[in-house]
Amino acid sequence: MSRATREAYRDALLPLLARHPELMCLDSDTGLFTADHAAAAGEQYLNLGIAEQNLMGVAAGMAACGRVPFVNTMAAFATSRALEAIKIDIAYNRLPVRIMATHGGLAAGHLGPTHQALEDLAVMRALPGMTVVVPADAAATEAFVAQSLDLPGPLYVRLGRKATPPLPAGPPPVIGQAQTLRQGGDVVLASCGPYPVLACLAAADVLAGHGIEATVLNMHTLRPLDTETLTAAARPADLVVTLEEHWRGGGLGGAVAETLAEREPVRVVRLGVPDTFVDQVGSQEHLVAHYDLTAERVVRTVRTALDTAARPGRSGRKEHIS
């Protein structure tokens, strides 16, 4: 069933608050938690108003005193406006603050570029000790919220806004472990977030029809990146394609390219939002299609790239190219 990851987070957190008195929910007037939710959470819920820098500072102060705050804000404000507080007050001190950032990527849709976060993954994964995850559906969100209880340091979780489809059943989502959703020796399709992962799965089906077998990785954890799974998948492959709702620089594509350049050199093509601010109104689905972050694009990219991908020392894929 389609469900918003931000709602999945809220519904997963509320019962945990009751069981774990050290957990706090610090809000910045996001409206995600209703008055009823707040009443149920009692003193463990606080709405600190529209003041994201203060939100991060208060969370850090509480975490330094043994509390574990979940802070609610939009990804755009968390990672740009409050970045210094996250860097200095939270990451530098390795404090267990959970930054629950909604409206990630293009999820803000029609709200426009002020509310879209297309740099957040680059920014957050640059911070030492920060765990960065992008759940691809509601079930993964619930799993990550539960797993965060055992995480000693800071955590950034990129959430969506509206309902997005669930992933097909696969290996259980575990922070730090890439999920191999499909195995194939020719290309690796690596992505994160609801629409990109589904697009890669669909692309793999189409590619199989062309005789190209794809490994599909859901790399929901950008930091620490599961380099073992990634390099093992890339070893036999002639091409790695990344797809994400993020500007092309610095996000998942950046993380994958950096890792493979050092460990398993193979051609990497990064697909993402082009180097521009969104210039038109549209839902998340509309903008995803507008910027061609689609299965068709992945298929096209793979077929074009494999035409030229054969390199010395590797068994090329030329036999698959018509």
Place this chain on the structure above:
Amino acid sequence: MSGNQLLERDALGTLDAVAARIRRHVVDMCAGPEGGHLGGGLSCTDVLTALYFSVLDVDPRRPDDPHRDRFLLSKGHAALALYATLAERGFFPVEELAGFGRPGSRLMGHPVRAVPGVELPTGSLGHGLALGCGFALAARHAGSPARSFVLLGDGELQEGSVWEAAIAAATLRLDRLVAVVDCNGLQLTGATEGIAPMEPLAERWRSFGWSVREADGHDPALLAEHLAAAPWEPGKPSVLIARTVKGHGLPFLAGRPASHYVTLSPRNHSRALNALRATEAGG
């Protein structure tokens, strides 16, 4: 104040004598290879003395006691004064102060957590009050009577995040939170009032819902009296506006923006120590 603290204070001498020792350390540190934030270090020395030698319930032998009072130097560039105070209070050996600014020392130009007694690193301005709110909230949730103190610079009040935190503290009725503004009237390039005026400061804080007092920032006993008595109004956070002089104790630098960051030459180092001695002798 606990009996333990009274005993230690008697052993160490009066607050003025402690402050004088701290000032000498600050001056010495500014004679090191990197120099230091001399003016702002000397303007807040008496506040730090009042806090660490009379007000704060802290124990250098148990720096992580969960029920301790917590202090944050939000104006982190005054780190050298904090280090000198912590060393005099017994958090680490006074001899270590000689390493300030020298390669390999943990005494960086802004406070870092590696230094015993430093609660959290500070230095980028405008962070301390929000952190202090977090301390105070956590103490409240834990049912602890501990108080949280934050020392801000008056130039620092130009950072909007200070006022975000001021709103939060008053709204949350954090009356175990106490702020002190080291109001020396100067920032790096000139008079604070000429660059981004904040007066009438007391009225501004009051309008944000804080309980406000003003005091001579160079009278540690008086400062201690005010700070020990906080909260001054139930349900309200307290802010003490300490009227201070940048570079206090050094007539050739006092009240001048040039005192902001100084590397003292050997000649000026002697001159500064002589000036401190003269000031102390003159009472």
